Amino acid sequence: MKAFYSVILPVLLLIPFTSLAQNYPTFGPEKHVTITGLTFDAMEPNLSPDGNTLFFNSLNSGGNTNLYYATKINDSTFQYEGLLNGCYDSSPDHLDGVASIDTDNNFYWVSMRGYPVTIENLHRGLYSSGSVTDTTRVYGDFNIPILGWIIMDAFISQQGDQLIYCNAYFDFINNSCGVGIPCEARLGVALKINDTTFNKLPNTDALFDSINNNNYLVYAPQLTQDGLELYFTRLQKSTYNTEICVAVRSNTSEPFSEPVLLYSNYGFVPEAPTLTSDKQIMYYHQKNLSGIFEIYMRIRDGSTAVKPLENKSDFQLYYNAATQTIQVKPTIPEGKFSIQISNQAGQTIMKQSESQTVEVESLTRGMYIATLRYNHKKYSLRFIRE
Secondary structure, three states: OOOOOOOOOOOOOEOOOOOOOOOOOOEOOOEEOEEEOOOOOOEEEEEOOOOOEEEEEOOOOOOOEOEEEEEEEEOOEEEEEEEOEOOOOOOOOOEEEEEEEOOOOEEEEEEOOOOOOOOOOEEEEEEEOOEEEEEEEOEOOOOOOOOOEEEEEEEEOOOOOEEEEEEEEOOOOOOOOOOOOOOEEEEEEEEEEEOOEEEEOOOHHHHOOOOOOOOEEEEEEEEOOOOOEEEEEEEEOOOOOEEEEEEEOOOOOOOOOOOEEEEEEOOOOOEEEEEOOOOOEEEEEEEOOOOOEEEEEEEEOOOOOOOEOOOOOOOEEEEEOOOOEEEEEOOOOOOOEEEEEEEOOOOEEEEEEOOOEEEOOOOOOEEEEEEEEEOOEEEEEEEEEO
16 A cells, blocks of 8 residues: 555456546546666656656655656656655665655655654655755644654645645554554645644645545545645555545635546556646556556546637637647638647747648657747647657
């Protein structure tokens, strides 16, 4: 299980997603993510807000777990860079994992160093270029000062003002719920008081009422930038089948909806969803057929559909994945126009004038923006080249 155990079971079962009345996101087929140069397990991924750095930890099975990072080559390929400096714990059977970072480079992770002498096991520092400095523990009433209770997971919002945390209880003495398996695991939200202190939102229990189910262990949260979609993992007690789920809401003051299942793969332990800032790609970890944890991704359904970003009337751009072309609809009458293709960093990749079809087959895999300029107006489409 995420953050404190691993299991190997031989059966493969994919449970299909069932759509419900609410507007839940759905995702396409699974794709393997390559971390070039990595030779060991990768678990609990977290993507930086700009999408350029992937944080993860090594095998989380009870000891000697470290944090690492990789830099983006394209959406499904990252370059392994090495150990994340400043977070390493040299003590035997140490555990450092579950990375999270906001847009100001405040970096959070869980560590069991010093526990239970010091009960606060969530840590914070400042991230820059592969290193974390100015580290400290994170304090506040979201910590439960009772032996056995820990922060098993935590996610900092991109704005840095909200901490989504998982309180988990482990019977460290008798292992009554299994070795390394929590007896309880629930989510909550705390608001920032200062750089080292967060306190629970007064209505946190109501916000998560539909998610925190006594029949499940609920953990590994990620809140989207708009605060409207909460992704997490859950495990029905006394089972080993993890489920990646999502719950939604129409505004940030509402409680989250009943969760729906996005993905389950019995015996392969899919867990720890993390999303790009635009919510178009979901990453998570899962065992491969050799029993090694790797990172996988899924593209949000509809991400290649018509998505004009400005001036929704008049003309629209369409992405045809079958022919790998960008097309203009309806046909533009006489007049000068241009279509420009840019990457996520805003760099122009190609530009074409007075042609209503642009071939993009030569582009490497990734997300791009096509922009049509005509009569002092601009029409844009975000698309993914697979």
